[in-house]
Amino acid sequence: MGMERSEQRRVVEALVLAAPEPISPARLAEIVPDASTAVVRELVQELNAGYEEHDHAFEIWEVAGGYQIRTRAEFSGYLQQLQKQRPLRLSRAALETLAIVAYKQPATRAEIEQVRGVDVGAVVKSLLDRQLVRIVGQREVPGRPLIYGTTRRFLEVFGLDSLKELPALRDLEALLAEAQAAEAEAEADAESAEAEPSEGEPPAEAAPSGVETT
Numbered sequence: 001m002g003m004e005r006s007e008q009r010r011v012v013e014a015l016v017l018a019a020p021e022p023i024s025p026a027r028l029a030e031i032v033p034d035a036s037t038a039v040v041r042e043l044v045q046e047l048n049a050g051y052e053e054h055d056h057a058f059e060i061w062e063v064a065g066g067y068q069i070r071t072r073a074e075f076s077g078y079l080q081q082l083q084k085q086r087p088l089r090l091s092r093a094a095l096e097t098l099a100i101v102a103y104k105q106p107a108t109r110a111e112i113e114q115v116r117g118v119d120v121g122a123v124v125k126s127l128l129d130r131q132l133v134r135i136v137g138q139r140e141v142p143g144r145p146l147i148y149g150t151t152r153r154f155l156e157v158f159g160l161d162s163l164k165e166l167p168a169l170r171d172l173e174a175l176l177a178e179a180q181a182a183e184a185e186a187e188a189d190a191e192s193a194e195a196e197p198s199e200g201e202p203p204a205e206a207a208p209s210g211v212e213t214t
Contacts, residue, residue, distance in 0.1 A: 003034050005043075008034070008035055008043055008048055012025065012047065014029075019066075019067075021064075022156065023067055023068075024065055024066040028067070044060050044067055057075055058071050063156050064152040064156050064160070094127060096116060097112060101149065102163070106148065106149050108146065109145065110145060112148075131153040131155045133150060133154070134149060
């Protein structure tokens with residue numbers, strides 16, 4: 001007799017919760033008794049339906065080719081108050097460079113600079129450090145320049161299951177506007193932290209800031 005459906009759901013839930021990175025339906029099917037990939041997808045749908053029915057604050061997302069439990073977007077403001085550092089923020093330069101890599105990949109530094117019109121060495125290094133971009137090889141031309149592509153981390157950060165889900169180019173303007181707003185907010189916070197304390201009051205501690213591209 002095979003494992004009961006309710007127990008299969010619990011096993012899937014435990015595996016998705018414990019996995020350090022998105023876990024694929026195929027991998028789940030290898031572990032969950034009597035489950036195929038199709039059954040795993042059904043079990044995830046059932047779990048999400050249950051979360052919604054009981055008004056849970058989390059759900060299972062399909063990102064980077066696998067499943068991951070995430071809190072619902074409506075709670076992001078509360079969660080940010082728990083973090084000692086700011087959530088990942090990208091400057092306009094970083095977002096523009098990342099967009100070029102995402103849509104043109106694989107792309108060399110020269111190809112990126114041809115689109116942006118400025119040197120991108122520091123920005124590319126920052127994106128590499130953040131694991132949003134990776135070196136995927138070398139172009140078979142004189143000098144054999146490095147070529148860059150996006151990573152699974154990129155898919156996770158932007159909530160994408162695959163590169164096929166990239167937004168249309170026209171939607172990038174909205175993303176760029178969000179990045180500019182984030183930069184303005186960070187600058188305002190920095191100015192506030194540097195303001196002189198009132199007489200008789202101890203100096204306030206500056207809030208820790210997130211890593212910024214150069």
